[in-house]
Amino acid sequence: MRSLQQFKRLAILVVAWTMAMSLYVSFRYSQSLTLPQWAVGESDLYTLTVFMGVIFGCLHWLSNLISEVTFIRRMPYTFIVLFKGVFLLIGATTIAYVSQLLTMWALSNHVVSLRQMLTMQIVYSPSFQGLILYLVFVRLGIAFVEQMTLLMGRRMLLNIGLGKYHRPRYENRVFLFVDMVASTAHAESLGDYRFSRLIQDSFEVLSDVAARHDAEIYRFMGDAALISWTIEDGAQEQRCLRLYFDFMQQLNWQRAGFEKYYGFLPRFKAAAHCGQVVVAVVGVNKQEISYFSDVLNTLARLQDQCTPLGQNMLISGELKSQLYETNDLHYEEMGPIMLKGKQNPIEVYGVETRYASSASKA
Structure with missing residues (x-):
């Protein structure tokens, strides 16, 4: 029964984040008449949406699970939100590097070296900073709904x-x-x-x-x-x-x-x-x-x-x-x-x- 409940929570979070990421991807590429270099067709954008939704949904669920079963649940709520935010930062960074890898793959048709992937270029890019800002708003919104659910049911x-x-x-x-x-x-x-x-x-x-x-x-x-x-x-x-x-x-x-x-x-x-x-x-x-x-x-x-x-x-x-x-x-x-x-x-x-x-x- 407990496993089923956790699975339902995970499914809900994945769906919620997939919807949020679909909005992000739509706005991100709606201003451009051409697809990004790594995308062959629009189906690749949908794949990116699902990919981002699954990653952020799983990280969100994992952070909630850790908070429930450890001493963290006794910590101030602000600290808990910050703790969960670290998981989203990991997810955002992962997606940014994967996207960069796909772009480089499309340009050079081979996997670039690890040194090239770990540059600060991604962190300083406007698209990455925009993603982080968007994640903050989405995370705070979902955190608000979660807290209200705990208080009211x-x-x-x-x-x-x-x-x-x-x-x-x-x-x-x-x-x-x-x-x-x-x-x-x-x-x-x-x-x-x-x-x-x-x-x-x-x-x-x-x-x-x-x-x-x-x-x-x-x-x-x-x-x-x-x-x-x-x-x-x-x-x-x-x-x-x-x-x-x-x-x-x-x-x-x-x-x-x-x-x-x-x-x-x-x-x-x-x-x-x-x-x-x-x-x-x-x-x-x-x-x-x-x-x-x-x-x-x-x-x-x-x-x-x-x-x-x-x-x-x-x-x-x-x-x-x-x-x-x-x-x-x-x-x-x-x-x-x-x-x-x-x-x-x-x-x-x-x-x-x-x-x-x-x-x-x-």
Whole structure:
């Protein structure tokens, strides 16, 4: 699953850079009535466009991957952008030298010496400097989109761009509420700084897991996170349940690191519920997409019942009716439960999996 996600990211970046490079090549040679000396026909220009798009797309993807899996992700965002820019500079230089090599090949019909290729003539050429300037604008533009995607989510960013939620509209969605157990005690024992690092490390794992389950992290709220799908996506392969157990398993696999730095492995409890919500963009100077519905209030009240009922995960009967039975998930009927602030009881089910040892009960 993770490999597939990385492949999708790579494909998107290659397509984006190919489109950007097609504009560059078009403007670069549109003013000339003749083709460059190395080009036999216009098809060679298209080949150059794809070549540049693949190189810059791969370098962009590689720089993102390195930033995600190393200490660089903790660095200031400006440093990360500069770091990624080095990869583009390498790509630009590579293309410039390859283009120069093709030109010299066309003129002399043989490969020039390495000494001739490594002259400063390419660096000082107006075409190379123009390419670098263009790359800066494209890289900053894509970096802006990537950062907005991280802050808002891919779907939300697209919908805001399309103006989909500028007028409130109804949607049927599934919500998963994940909350850290004994967070107050952890904050007191660790102190504010180390506790905030614990939250960062925990939710970094959660973000990776959410991406694998095609989930949207709607909001982080201190030591809790609210995750969402459409009902169809959330019910598919029971993602709205498996995400939680996958998260617990991933934390357990990193137990040694958490125990080394914090002295314990954090535990989380969860609740899931579904229903109709109103979705709308709120705010003027700072906008965000918000959900309005009693579904979220019910979800919070349901999560509060995890500890009294001795369960790690609870779901509503309404959500269970949307899911199909599987052998590796077990539902335990808790009966109708009267939630705080509600007038009528709701059906509640506890959910366990064969990986329940990764998230043992309190």
